[in-house]
Amino acid sequence: MLSAQQLSQGYGRTIVFQDLDVEFGPGVTALLGPNGAGKTTLLRTLATVQPPREGQVVIDGRQVSSEAEARTARRQIGFLPQRFGFEPAMRVRDFVRYGAWLRGLPPREWAHASAEALAHVGLAGETGQKMKSLSGGMRQRAGIAWAIVGRPRIVLLDEPTVGLDPQQRLRFRAIIAGLPDTTVLLSTHLIDDVDAVCDRVVVMNQGEIRFAGATSELKALDEPSLPGHTPLERAYMSLLPAEDRDR
Numbered sequence: 340m341l342s343a344q345q346l347s348q349g350y351g352r353t354i355v356f357q358d359l360d361v362e363f364g365p366g367v368t369a370l371l372g373p374n375g376a377g378k379t380t381l382l383r384t385l386a387t388v389q390p391p392r393e394g395q396v397v398i399d400g401r402q403v404s405s406e407a408e409a410r411t412a413r414r415q416i417g418f419l420p421q422r423f424g425f426e427p428a429m430r431v432r433d434f435v436r437y438g439a440w441l442r443g444l445p446p447r448e449w450a451h452a453s454a455e456a457l458a459h460v461g462l463a464g465e466t467g468q469k470m471k472s473l474s475g476g477m478r479q480r481a482g483i484a485w486a487i488v489g490r491p492r493i494v495l496l497d498e499p500t501v502g503l504d505p506q507q508r509l510r511f512r513a514i515i516a517g518l519p520d521t522t523v524l525l526s527t528h529l530i531d532d533v534d535a536v537c538d539r540v541v542v543m544n545q546g547e548i549r550f551a552g553a554t555s556e557l558k559a560l561d562e563p564s565l566p567g568h569t570p571l572e573r574a575y576m577s578l579l580p581a582e583d584r585d586r
C-alpha cells in the first residue's frame with residue numbers, strides 16, 4: 340500500500356498541492372487531470388525523487404522521512420518519468436541492467452531480472468540492439484522494462500502512452516495488466532486507457548483530489564449534457580470546474 344499523508348509540494352512560491360491524502364493499493368490506478376493539475380509532481384514525490392515540503396509518503400505503513408529511508412523505499416519502486424534519458428549507443432539489455440543496478444539488485448540477479456523484464460514487454464528479441472535503433476513504441480516498452488526490472492511492488496508511470504500508436508497502446512495495456520500483485524499508478528490524459536486497463540481512478544485538478552474510486556463508480560457520474568463521447572469522458576468533465584474543462 341502506497342499513500343500520501345498530509346503531503347505538500349511546490350516549486351519556489353508555487354504551491355502545487357497542500358495537505359494531500361490519498362492511497363493506492365494493488366491493481367492499476369489512473370491519475371487523471373488537466374495540464375498543470377500536479378500529476379507529475381505527485382508521481383515524483385511518491386517516487387521519492389522530490390522530497391515533500393511537508394507530510395509523508397508511506398509505504399506499507401512505513402514513513403519515508405529521511406534520505407536513508409528513501410533509498411530503501413526506492414528498491415520497491417519503479418518510476419518511469421515522462422521523458423526518460425538514455426545513452427543512445429547503449430544496448431537495450433544494458434539499459435535495463437542499469438535500472439537493476441539503480442534499484443540496488445545484487446549483480447548476480449541483473450542478467451536474469453533484465454531478461455525477464457524484457458520478455459514481459461515483448462523485447463526478448465531486441466536485447467542486443469542499441470537504444471537509438473528502437474522505434475518510439477519499442478523505446479517506451481524498454482522504459483517500462485527498466486521500471487519493472489526486479490519486480491518492484493510499486494510501479495509509477497508518467498504519461499506512458501503519449502505518442503504511441505493504437506497498436507502499441509494495446510500492447511501497453513496487456514503489459515500493465517500482466518503485473519500481478521503490483522501497485523501500478525499511471526498518469527494519463529487518455530480516458531480510453533482508463534476504461535481499458537484501470538481498476539481505479541484518481542482525478543486531480545489544481546492540486547486537489549476531486550475523485551478517488553473504482554472506474555465503474557466514476558462512470559456512474561456520467562452527465563449526458565456535458566461534452567464528451569463516452570460516459571467516462573463526461574463523468575470526468577463533471578468533476579472539473581467549467582473553466583478547466585478545455586485544458
Ligand SMILES: Nc1ncnc2c1ncn2[C@@H]1O[C@H](COP(=O)(O)OP(=O)(O)OP(=O)(O)O)[C@@H](O)[C@H]1O
Pocket residue numbers: 350353355372373374375376377378379380381
Ligand atoms: N520545475 C518546475 N518549476 C516550477 N514550477 C513547476 C515545475 N514543474 C511543474 N511546475 C508547476 O507545477 C504545477 C503542476 O505541474 P505538473 O507538471 O505536476 O502538472 P501535470 O498535471 O503533470 O501537468 P501535465 O499534464 O501538463 O504534465 C504547474 O503549475 C506547473 O507549472
